[in-house]
Amino acid sequence: MDIEKYVRQLAKTQNMQNIFFVSKELNGIKIFMNEVDFSKIQHSFLSYLYFYHNLHRDISMKEVNKKVLDDEIFEDAYSYYKIHKVEKSPSAPKGVKKLEGVFSKDNKINFPK
Amino acid sequence: MSENVRESLREEEVKKIVEIMDDEYNMSKVADMIKDNKIEFEFGGKQYRVRLLNSKEKDDLDTLRRKKFGNLLQDKDILLEKDLIRIYKERGIDVDSIDKKIRQIQIQISAVQYKMGVVLENNGGDTVLNTYKNEVVTLKQQMYELIIQKNHLLNFSLENQLKNYEAKIISYLSLEVKQGDTWVKAYTNIDNFLVSDEKLINMTVSYSLALHY
Numbered sequence: 001m002d003i004e005k006y007v008r009q010l011a012k013t014q015n016m017q018n019i020f021f022v023s024k025e026l027n028g029i030k031i032f033m034n035e036v037d038f039s040k041i042q043h044s045f046l047s048y049l050y051f052y053h054n055l056h057r058d059i060s061m062k063e064v065n066k067k068v069l070d071d072e073i074f075e076d077a078y079s080y081y082k083i084h085k086v087e088k089s090p091s092a093p094k095g096v097k098k099l100e101g102v103f104s105k106d107n108k109i110n111f112p113k
Numbered sequence: 114m115s116e117n118v119r120e121s122l123r124e125e126e127v128k129k130i131v132e133i134m135d136d137e138y139n140m141s142k143v144a145d146m147i148k149d150n151k152i153e154f155e156f157g158g159k160q161y162r163v164r165l166l167n168s169k170e171k172d173d174l175d176t177l178r179r180k181k182f183g184n185l186l187q188d189k190d191i192l193l194e195k196d197l198i199r200i201y202k203e204r205g206i207d208v209d210s211i212d213k214k215i216r217q218i219q220i221q222i223s224a225v226q227y228k229m230g231v232v233l234e235n236n237g238g239d240t241v242l243n244t245y246k247n248e249v250v251t252l253k254q255q256m257y258e259l260i261i262q263k264n265h266l267l268n269f270s271l272e273n274q275l276k277n278y279e280a281k282i283i284s285y286l287s288l289e290v291k292q293g294d295t296w297v298k299a300y301t302n303i304d305n306f307l308v309s310d311e312k313l314i315n316m317t318v319s320y321s322l323a324l325h326y
Binding site for chain 2: 040074077080
């Protein structure tokens with residue numbers, strides 16, 4: 001089984017996105033049973049939760065059409081573009097990122113600071 | 114509609130349903146894996162689990178890794194990656210150029226992703242998007258082939274042998290078996306673990322690598 005593939009699919013589901021959203025608002029709702037010592041797969045899952053949360057936020061703000069969710073290649077491409085368009089923009093100060101980017105330049109997922 | 118066409122459509126639909134069921138089953142397995150920092154599985158009628166290493170086990174990992182590193186260094190038949198690359202180059206196989214090609218393809222992929230992002234933001238048409246998508250798929254395929262080629266060439270380097278052994282040490286250290294209501298270490302030493310059932314070793318390595326960096 002390709003674990004990473006299903007971690008991503010699971011994070012994308014409406015159920016998990018709802019739990020993620022509620023856990024940010026309410027202290028009592030936890031995503032995992034453990035509160036420390038996260039495993040690699042848990043880190044990966046959290047990153048994808050953020051990733052899809054940001055995509056849904058952009059869709060709701062009409063920054064992108066929901067068609068982006070039709071294909072993982074579209075999702076990755078749009079996220080890559082979002083990070084790099086800010087850097088390419090002439091009005092963006094050098095070295096300053098405006099976005100709460102989930103992906104870093106090398107396409108690895110990082111948590112927003 | 115001919116009988117053959119109807120049959121073929123039916124097969125396609127059945128295939129799709131099976132795929133959906135497989136996806137749902139695998140997602141539920143993954144949901145179990147992420148609920149805490151342990152992964153439980155069954156093998157040979159016994160219940161096993163892998164978990165994160167504690168501080169003492171991390172020390173044990175370091176000791177076993179150093180010991181293996183020393184053994185590998187003393188073996189004159191095992192080459193360091195840089196020496197292996199040099200020998201390949203003398204025989205006309207340039208590993209560095211494979212690396213260079215991989216980096217070039219990554220740059221090409223990023224360029225297409227950026228263009229695709231522009232189209233998505235501007236709600237562009239499916240035809241353009243699918244053209245870009247196919248480009249990315251082709252480029253990724255080329256990149257994976259090169260990565261596999263490189264990995265295959267360097268498979269027997271000292272670094273890779275150490276890395277593979279390290280995965281087995283982590284697996285051995287993190288593997289527990291359920292006895293009654295308690296979890297106990299499945300193997301008392303790594304040698305016993307390494308001669309156990311190959312399927313159990315592979316499952317343990319796969320799960321413990323999902324937990325550990």
